[in-house]
Amino acid sequence: MSFxxxxxxxxxxxxxxxxKVIFLAHRNVSTEFVTDFMERGGMRIFYNGSQIAxxxxxxxxxxxxxxLNCQRELGFTGAxxxxxxxxxxRPADPFVSTPSRSSDPFR
Numbered sequence: 480m481s482f483x484x485x486x487x488x489x490x491x492x493x494x495x496x497x498x499k500v501i502f503l504a505h506r507n508v509s510t511e512f513v514t515d516f517m518e519r520g521g522m523r524i525f526y527n528g529s530q531i532a533x534x535x536x537x538x539x540x541x542x543x544x545x546x547l548n549c550q551r552e553l554g555f556t557g558a559x560x561x562x563x564x565x566x567x568x569r570p571a572d573p574f575v576s577t578p579s580r581s582s583d584p585f586r
Contacts, residue, residue: 480522480523480524480525481522481523481525482515482516482519482521482522482536483519483520483521484521484523486515486519488512488515490505491505492504492505493505503524513543516536516539516543517536517539517540517543517544518540519536519539520535520536520537521533521534521535521536522534522536
């Protein structure tokens with residue numbers, strides 16, 4: 480993988496299917512990779528020395544930021560920043576409306 484033709488990463492990824500969508504998956508993605516993914520404008524993917532994809536990363540920063548915000552709001556650990564500790568316990572149903580979710584941008 481190459482971001483904007485400058486920063487490159489090597490490694491093996493596995494193709495996964497989710498319904499009709501096929502995507503590449505890797506279990507141990509570095510923080511540096513995620514940062515480049517969020518901040519760069521494009522990504523090229525190579526297989527056996529041949530380019531197989533040239534993808535726009537337009538709006539990726541905003542999308543990943545909102546995903547991390549959602550993880551924090553639901554109390555998942557491992558997301559950048561607060562892990563939700565010190566806040567009220569998470570309800571069994573994450574879609575139950577609570578006062579702490581009033582800042583949800585999707586409501």
